[in-house]
Amino acid sequence: MLSRLHTSLLSSLILVGAACGDDGNTSATDTSTSTTDQPTSTEPTTTTTTTETTTPTTTDDSTTTTTTTGETETTTPTTSTTTGVMPGDCAAPADDADEDGDTIANKDDNCRCDANPNQLDFDGNSVGNVCDAPLTFTIADGAPPEFNKLDSTASAKMGIGCEFPVSLVATGGDVQVTIDDEGTAKVFAAALNFADTPELTCEIPLILTVKLVIQQLVITGVDPFAVGFPFTVSDHNAGTLTGMMDMVHNILVNGILNITESSNEALAMPGESPLEDVPGSFPAGNISVGNAGEQITLDFASDDHIVFQQTTMGGLEITLTGLTGKLRLRQ
Numbered sequence: 001m002l003s004r005l006h007t008s009l010l011s012s013l014i015l016v017g018a019a020c021g022d023d024g025n026t027s028a029t030d031t032s033t034s035t036t037d038q039p040t041s042t043e044p045t046t047t048t049t050t051t052e053t054t055t056p057t058t059t060d061d062s063t064t065t066t067t068t069t070g071e072t073e074t075t076t077p078t079t080s081t082t083t084g085v086m087p088g089d090c091a092a093p094a095d096d097a098d099e100d101g102d103t104i105a106n107k108d109d110n111c112r113c114d115a116n117p118n119q120l121d122f123d124g125n126s127v128g129n130v131c132d133a134p135l136t137f138t139i140a141d142g143a144p145p146e147f148n149k150l151d152s153t154a155s156a157k158m159g160i161g162c163e164f165p166v167s168l169v170a171t172g173g174d175v176q177v178t179i180d181d182e183g184t185a186k187v188f189a190a191a192l193n194f195a196d197t198p199e200l201t202c203e204i205p206l207i208l209t210v211k212l213v214i215q216q217l218v219i220t221g222v223d224p225f226a227v228g229f230p231f232t233v234s235d236h237n238a239g240t241l242t243g244m245m246d247m248v249h250n251i252l253v254n255g256i257l258n259i260t261e262s263s264n265e266a267l268a269m270p271g272e273s274p275l276e277d278v279p280g281s282f283p284a285g286n287i288s289v290g291n292a293g294e295q296i297t298l299d300f301a302s303d304d305h306i307v308f309q310q311t312t313m314g315g316l317e318i319t320l321t322g323l324t325g326k327l328r329l330r331q
Contacts, residue, residue: 116181122236123293134176134188134225135289137296137329144169150300150325152307154202157317162202166320168217169195170327175296177241177289178225183233185241186225187287189249189298192327193218199260209263215272217255222279226250229287239292245284253278253308280308283323298327 090113229243
């Protein structure tokens with residue numbers, strides 16, 4: 001029972017096109033011609049005949065045009081009209097049609113199969129927001145204390161208890177943003193990696209004093225792109241998206257809790273204990289995506305949001321309260 005108490009207590013402290021395949025056949029269909037001892041070419045190149053020919057057709061990117069007189073005939077390869085396909089978009093041809101019905105002709109549309117009459121393109125890569133891949137930020141940008149340090153307060157109570165500060169320093173991750181054509185972006189913290197903490201001390205008077213280090217901490221998101229934040233089109237066009245998250249961001253915590261010292265080994269034995277998928281959430285914070293999509297900042301300023309809370313089987317209540325600081329990452 002004491003071992004189980006230890007594991008639950010320490011775990012809780014932590015949260016904080018294909019191009020058509022070549023089948024080996026020639027690109028043009030067979031022609032019916034009569035030649036005078038001349039070889040027949042299977043390549044889409046110029047040939048000479050002396051009699052009338054039928055008009056062949058093709059089914060791939062090379063089209064053959066033949067004459068119907070007894071004069072020299074010429075076969076001319078041409079390219080497909082399905083050109084200029086946008087990355088992440090459908091294979092609609094760059095023609096005068098309007099595949100998605102947004103009043104923009106395919107040849108001028110930066111999302112040919114997803115309606116976007118505003119044609120917003122935040123990162124300027126010629127692919128509209130609504131059909132572009134998510135912006136992805138992976139590299140920690142800026143040093144603590146200004147950036148990439150999240151501060152919180154941990155408490156452990158059983159009648160009486162202790163409180164101690166916890167600071168988590170981000171080293172990188174995978175934060176993604178999608179943007180629509182009207183004024184809402186979605187953020188997803190797919191993963192955030194944190195450096196090992198310095199030695200932390202929790203003391204419950206007359207009961208327990210432990211020193212511990214949080215190692216290999218990784219926080220992952222639960223619901224992809226569930227959290228949105230608004231932006232104005234004028235800010236968008238100036239290269240910045242800024243808005244407050246419309247809900248908390250659910251997370252899971254994984255890592256290792258290394259107890260380096262314990263005053264009562266029956267309650268908390270020294271050594272490493274795994275943290276596996278501990279549920280919690282980030283508070284709603286302010287999001288800023290700047291430099292036309294090159295950088296993202298997540299700004300948390302909550303003193304009372306319960307990031308994580310759990311009562312152990314032994315009755316010990318563990319709470320991580322508040323989250324303040326700025327995470328800033330770049331591509």
